[in-house]
Amino acid sequence: MGGILDLYWSMARTAVLAQFQYRVANYFYMIGMIAEPLIYLVVWSSVAVAQGGMVGGYTPGTFAAYYIVWTLVRNMNIVITPYAWEWRIKQGELSAALLRPVHLLHTDIAYFAGWKFVVILLWFPLAALLALIFRPTLNPSLLEVGVFALAIWGAFLIRMLLLWLMGMVTFWTTRVSALYELYFAVELILSGRLVPMSLLPDWARNLAGWLPFQWTFGFPIEALVGQLPPEQLLGGLLIQLLWIGLGLLLVQLVWRVGIRRYGAVGG
Amino acid sequence: MNALRLIYHYLRIGVMNELQYQINFWLQLLQSSVALAVGLVGLSLVFQHTSDLAGWSRAELLAVMGVHILIGGVVAALIQPNMLRLMEDVKDGTLDFALLKPVEAQLLVSVREIRLWRLVDLVIGVVLLVVALLQLGGRLSPQALLIFGVALLCGVIMIYSFWLMLTCVAFWIVRVDEILNLFEGLYAAGRWPVGIYPGWLRAILTFLVPVAFAITVPAEALTGRLEVTTLALALALAGGLFTLARIVWRIGLRHYAGASA
Numbered sequence: 001m002g003g004i005l006d007l008y009w010s011m012a013r014t015a016v017l018a019q020f021q022y023r024v025a026n027y028f029y030m031i032g033m034i035a036e037p038l039i040y041l042v043v044w045s046s047v048a049v050a051q052g053g054m055v056g057g058y059t060p061g062t063f064a065a066y067y068i069v070w071t072l073v074r075n076m077n078i079v080i081t082p083y084a085w086e087w088r089i090k091q092g093e094l095s096a097a098l099l100r101p102v103h104l105l106h107t108d109i110a111y112f113a114g115w116k117f118v119v120i121l122l123w124f125p126l127a128a129l130l131a132l133i134f135r136p137t138l139n140p141s142l143l144e145v146g147v148f149a150l151a152i153w154g155a156f157l158i159r160m161l162l163l164w165l166m167g168m169v170t171f172w173t174t175r176v177s178a179l180y181e182l183y184f185a186v187e188l189i190l191s192g193r194l195v196p197m198s199l200l201p202d203w204a205r206n207l208a209g210w211l212p213f214q215w216t217f218g219f220p221i222e223a224l225v226g227q228l229p230p231e232q233l234l235g236g237l238l239i240q241l242l243w244i245g246l247g248l249l250l251v252q253l254v255w256r257v258g259i260r261r262y263g264a265v266g267g
Numbered sequence: 268m269n270a271l272r273l274i275y276h277y278l279r280i281g282v283m284n285e286l287q288y289q290i291n292f293w294l295q296l297l298q299s300s301v302a303l304a305v306g307l308v309g310l311s312l313v314f315q316h317t318s319d320l321a322g323w324s325r326a327e328l329l330a331v332m333g334v335h336i337l338i339g340g341v342v343a344a345l346i347q348p349n350m351l352r353l354m355e356d357v358k359d360g361t362l363d364f365a366l367l368k369p370v371e372a373q374l375l376v377s378v379r380e381i382r383l384w385r386l387v388d389l390v391i392g393v394v395l396l397v398v399a400l401l402q403l404g405g406r407l408s409p410q411a412l413l414i415f416g417v418a419l420l421c422g423v424i425m426i427y428s429f430w431l432m433l434t435c436v437a438f439w440i441v442r443v444d445e446i447l448n449l450f451e452g453l454y455a456a457g458r459w460p461v462g463i464y465p466g467w468l469r470a471i472l473t474f475l476v477p478v479a480f481a482i483t484v485p486a487e488a489l490t491g492r493l494e495v496t497t498l499a500l501a502l503a504l505a506g507g508l509f510t511l512a513r514i515v516w517r518i519g520l521r522h523y524a525g526a527s528a
Contacts, residue, residue: 035452
């Protein structure tokens with residue numbers, strides 16, 4: 001156990017040091033990313049104004065809060081892409097990783113988690129600037145802040161596991177970009193990234209209830225911005241835990257089968 | 268005349284090259300359909316909660332989306348690949364090969380590449396425009412169509428000029444990976460009429476990045492809300508930006524010669 005913790009600590013520290021060197025590039029990337037939520041924010045603020053100040057329970061002020069917090073959650077959502085997986089397998093990088101005594105999943109989680117600390121640090125000035133411009137309505141309680149702080153890591157883990165599952169499809173076929181496009185489109189709409197969940201029609205919201213996506217995006221934001229009662233806040237964390245458990249199980253399963261296949265190809 | 272023949276031959280070679288990879292057509296079709304579906308979902312979500320957005324009806328916004336996808340397709344098929352290759356050439360120092368040819372260099376670097384299948388978006392954009400027009404009542408005078416064409420052409424020239432200027436930054440700062448990212452982020456803002464953005468952002472989208480003129484103005488022409496002064500301004504801006512881009516290109520080129528010597 002101590003060995004694994006040690007690995008996490010070292011990987012995370014390496015990531016922090018490496019990514020902090022590229023802080024300017026990281027910053028450019030984050031700035032480029034702001035266009036998307038900014039567009040959503042402007043559109044939905046106009047709708048709210050046209051509807052007499054509120055739509056789906058959101059005012060321009062709370063929309064501003066939603067989409068500013070969005071930028072942090074989006075950054076937490078960035079993990080290894082399926083395309084990186086494809087590259088990993090094509091370039092044989094996976095073979096080297098398999099020789100190590102620890103599961104590749106540990107290495108991935110530790111590295112990206114370390115990177116996230118840099119991202120969070122860089123995010124604060126950006127959020128302050130956006131807050132100055134768009135004047136968000138945000139007054140979270142201590143509990144909400146606490147749940148948010150946990151939920152963004154839950155979101156990170158769930159998305160990591162989901163994209164691992166998507167990435168491992170590459171074990172079977174390399175013509176996967178079509179599948180990924182579809183996956184990302186569904187995720188965009190049903191996660192709370194495009195619009196807050198309360199603006200979706202009922203049937204879409206019901207459908208989303210059966211899928212993990214909203215626990216990677218909408219839930220952390222709403223934990224901080226929305227007026228969720230304590231039982232929903234804590235219940236949400238519990239559901240995140242459930243998805244993490246299920247995700248781990250599936251990843252293990254697919255990994256076992258897939259890695260055998262990979263060996264067969266490479267051998 | 269010579270220039271036209273040059274463009275024709277380069278395009279022909281590019282097209283023949285792309286025709287070898289027909290599977291890419293289906294992949295592109297799927298990708299474009301997914302993007303279209305997401306756009307339509309976004310639009311219908313907005314109009315589930317309101318009946319007009321800053322004075323634009325649903326059908327009118329469909330027209331804006333049509334222009335956005337259409338121009339996006341042209342940019343991705345014809346402008347972007349050339350500019351990305353230009354950046355690579357500057358970085359690797361292989362621009363020499365283009366410069367040594369006995370033709371106008373700016374023309375040459377602008378026609379060397381084509382991504383044929385990205386023109387799927389052009390078709391999708393036109394279909395959307397037709398649907399939007401039918402929803403709006405379906406009558407379009409030849410005059411309005413002509414004005415739309417002129418506005419569209421102005422838009423493409425503006426975006427070409429803007430891209431060329433962005434690319435010329437590569438003459439000074441060689442690492443410009445983020446430029447594509449930045450352009451796509453800003454271009455996405457054109458999905459909605461610029462009128463909905465707050466003043467400072469509208470100013471950026473109008474004069475710094477000509478998304479407003481490139482997309483909103485043609486859509487205005489099609490939906491009969493374009494004023495003559497706006498069209499004149501679009502023409503002037505297209506001419507001005509093109510001239511400016513040419514000047515920047517010239518200066519950048521001088522810089523390139525100095526660097527490689």
